[in-house]
Amino acid sequence: MLTTFINTITKGDVAGLQHKLLHSTCWSQHLHKAYGAGQIKNRLICLFQQFGKCTIEESFELKSDNEHIICLSIKPEKAQSSVHYILWLETNGQVIKSIDAMLDTMKLDCINKHSKKTILNTLPTPDAFILHDYDQQNHLQCELVTPTNIANISDKLASLLDAWWSIWSAAQLSKIDSIYEKQANIILSGHEDAIKPSALFEFIMNKYAHLSRIFCQIEKVIVDKGKVAVKWYLDGDENGKRIRVPYVSILSFKEGKINQDITIADLCAHKKRYPESDLYRHC
Amino acid sequence: MTQNKITQVYWKDISELLAPTGPKSQKMTGFDEEFIDIVDYIIRITHRIWEQKNIGLCLDYYAQYCPVHTLGSYSDQVDTIVTNTLKTIGAFPDRSLIGENVIWRELGEQDGYYSSHRITSIMTNKGPSEFGSATGKTGRVTTIADCVCFENKIVYEWLMRDNSFLIKQLGIELIDAAKHFATFKAPDEFYKWRKNEINRIRKQELTDHQWHTPIDKTMADFASQWLDTFFNRKDYGPISQFYHLNAKVQWPGGVESVGITGIRGVFIQWLAQCPDALATCDHIAITPFEDKGFDIAIRWSSIGRFLATEPLFSTYNGQDFFILAATHLRVISGKIQQEWTVFDEVAAYANLIRDHDIQQRGEPC
Numbered sequence: 001m002l003t004t005f006i007n008t009i010t011k012g013d014v015a016g017l018q019h020k021l022l023h024s025t026c027w028s029q030h031l032h033k034a035y036g037a038g039q040i041k042n043r044l045i046c047l048f049q050q051f052g053k054c055t056i057e058e059s060f061e062l063k064s065d066n067e068h069i070i071c072l073s074i075k076p077e078k079a080q081s082s083v084h085y086i087l088w089l090e091t092n093g094q095v096i097k098s099i100d101a102m103l104d105t106m107k108l109d110c111i112n113k114h115s116k117k118t119i120l121n122t123l124p125t126p127d128a129f130i131l132h133d134y135d136q137q138n139h140l141q142c143e144l145v146t147p148t149n150i151a152n153i154s155d156k157l158a159s160l161l162d163a164w165w166s167i168w169s170a171a172q173l174s175k176i177d178s179i180y181e182k183q184a185n186i187i188l189s190g191h192e193d194a195i196k197p198s199a200l201f202e203f204i205m206n207k208y209a210h211l212s213r214i215f216c217q218i219e220k221v222i223v224d225k226g227k228v229a230v231k232w233y234l235d236g237d238e239n240g241k242r243i244r245v246p247y248v249s250i251l252s253f254k255e256g257k258i259n260q261d262i263t264i265a266d267l268c269a270h271k272k273r274y275p276e277s278d279l280y281r282h283c
Numbered sequence: 284m285t286q287n288k289i290t291q292v293y294w295k296d297i298s299e300l301l302a303p304t305g306p307k308s309q310k311m312t313g314f315d316e317e318f319i320d321i322v323d324y325i326i327r328i329t330h331r332i333w334e335q336k337n338i339g340l341c342l343d344y345y346a347q348y349c350p351v352h353t354l355g356s357y358s359d360q361v362d363t364i365v366t367n368t369l370k371t372i373g374a375f376p377d378r379s380l381i382g383e384n385v386i387w388r389e390l391g392e393q394d395g396y397y398s399s400h401r402i403t404s405i406m407t408n409k410g411p412s413e414f415g416s417a418t419g420k421t422g423r424v425t426t427i428a429d430c431v432c433f434e435n436k437i438v439y440e441w442l443m444r445d446n447s448f449l450i451k452q453l454g455i456e457l458i459d460a461a462k463h464f465a466t467f468k469a470p471d472e473f474y475k476w477r478k479n480e481i482n483r484i485r486k487q488e489l490t491d492h493q494w495h496t497p498i499d500k501t502m503a504d505f506a507s508q509w510l511d512t513f514f515n516r517k518d519y520g521p522i523s524q525f526y527h528l529n530a531k532v533q534w535p536g537g538v539e540s541v542g543i544t545g546i547r548g549v550f551i552q553w554l555a556q557c558p559d560a561l562a563t564c565d566h567i568a569i570t571p572f573e574d575k576g577f578d579i580a581i582r583w584s585s586i587g588r589f590l591a592t593e594p595l596f597s598t599y600n601g602q603d604f605f606i607l608a609a610t611h612l613r614v615i616s617g618k619i620q621q622e623w624t625v626f627d628e629v630a631a632y633a634n635l636i637r638d639h640d641i642q643q644r645g646e647p648c
Contacts, residue, residue: 022294022295022296022297023296023297023298023381023382024292024297024381024382024383024403026403033423035379035381035403035405035423036379036381036405038377038405039405039421092294094294095294095296097293097294125452127423127452127537128448128451128452128536128537129537129539130536130537130538130539131539131540131545132538132540132545132548132549132551132552132553133548133552134540134544134545134547134548134549134551134552135544135547135548136544141520141523141543142523143522143523143528143542143543143544144528144543144544145528145529145542149528150527150528150529215544217529217541217542217544217545218529218542219529219531219541219542220529233541235545
């Protein structure tokens with residue numbers, strides 16, 4: 001699968017990928033689900049438009065049963081740096097049932113030196129979406145997901161992962177210093193360059209200050225080859241309106257600490273879904 | 284389990300589904316020899332009629348008299364099915380029907396098979412439709428078609444389509460789509476059927492369409508309790524007894540949620556617009572999902588007094604708010620991992636408008 005996607009993105013090999021897709025394959029990206037040959041071809045054309053001629057700087061994959069995660073660092077030919085693109089596949093190894101892709105569009109926009117308007121214009125209209133309001137409090141009902149209660153994780157990694165999740169889900173910012181290596185490499189959407197743990201502290205604190213009734217929800221956790229991928233959502237009220245930002249995080253570890261954290265959200269698609277949102281205005 | 288030999292669509296491409304190579308895995312009495320099981324029948328006839336545009340095949344695959352219930356209308360003649368199919372394809376000429384799942388049940392030698400077919404359609408609105416003038420926009424919609432199939436023909440159908448999600452993609456407001464839809468007169472049989480259904484649901488009675496072929500009792504009880512707990516008792520504490528902590532649901536109009544707290548919100552917010560609603564479980568079908576769990580198809584109906592949560596619809600407060608719905612549940616390790624609930628909100632609101640207009644004119648409902 002990795003080679004297929006690399007060939008598609010760098011060489012424009014559409015047929016190689018289409019050969020692995022079903023009539024019912026869903027490709028979700030930019031907050032829009034594409035189905036059927038026509039829409040999926042449009043998705044590829046959009047990708048070619050966004051990256052242009054490009055090379056893969058770094059790639060790796062995580063696999064677990066029918067889940068397959070591909071992480072690519074892609075450098076457009078004329079850009080100075082690369083951008084992360086994470087594809088979360090549901091596959092049986094032969095064909096792909098679904099692709100849930102997360103592209104760091106804000107960084108891509110930045111390194112392509114295009115105006116935000118330009119990249120916004122390449123994005124599809126996000127799907128109609130209603131986030132019904134809910135009580136974000138737990139009320140001692142033990143219904144909140146942590147990485148360890150939906151995935152098989154070794155004891156050693158379990159406490160580290162739950163501590164990582166508490167940073168986002170409970171603003172337990174003090175954990176940052178204890179679970180990240182001092183020189184950890186943190187790739188976070190909204191930042192042009194990798195940041196250090198202290199900047200992560202600022203970023204999360206700002207989100208908690210900006211939104212009220214924050215609630216974080218995990219959808220999937222995959223552990224493979226010493227890395228962990230987490231698909232999750234950040235919900236909160238912004239000026240009284242409940243909003244949702246889907247995220248994907250891939251964590252790598254060294255000597256019991258996180259030494260790399262790639263946390264990506266599609267911030268341009270977010271802006272297209274919520275034009276009034278200022279959540280990432282400082283990014 | 285013989286059910287495991289029946290066609291499973293999940294990992295199969297359409298080319299494979301259209302050319303089955305295995306032996307016949309169900310009796311299929313009275314069906315054309317080419318069909319190996321009920322899933323194969325549904326997938327292939329849908330493809331032939333809709334994607335290959337052989338609309339005339341409706342005459343072969345539907346009974347001459349075939350009641351079709353939707354939330355907005357009723358028909359029972361195959362000619363009407365041909366006409367409606369043609370009109371829909373005229374308005375949405377590139378409509379594709381992607382079969383996501385077929386959950387089925389054997390009804391016995393005298394009754395055939397029940398199928399609940401979940402479909403994702405992609406379609407571009409190039410002609411006038413039941414929602415208004417052509418918009419030129421492409422939309423996606425989820426449909427669940429529940430059919431009784433007997434001797435190679437569909438003899439009864441309940442059709443649920445998530446039209447409120449579709450119209451949003453076409454750039455049409457729900458109130459405008461509902462008002463436009465309300466201008467189309469439904470046949471008298473529709474009003475009779477709806478009145479009877481409303482009375483039946485209020486009395487919590489079963490539908491006339493009951494079959495007694497065996498189904499998995501544990502899963503059937505689970506499905507009945509799901510409906511009773513959340514729609515009739517309005518008890519949302521036990522959500523985590525029914526759903527996994529990271530379960531995902533899709534409801535009409537673009538409602539999506541992941542996780543217990545969000546799913547609780549979906550039920551509460553929807554039922555807040557008809558807080559005295561009662562529901563009945565009208566049919567359950569259960570099939571294995573690979574070797575991982577079960578897929579359950581529930582057809583259900585509900586009635587309550589409408590209480591607008593949006594001021595635009597407050598004119599209709601206190602009127603009957605009737606829903607004909609279908610839900611597909613994917614149950615893994617005894618709990619729901621994914622849910623698709625489909626009903627036509629446009630038709631539901633159009634019915635409020637129609638009833639209001641009838642009352643204004645002083646005509647009997």
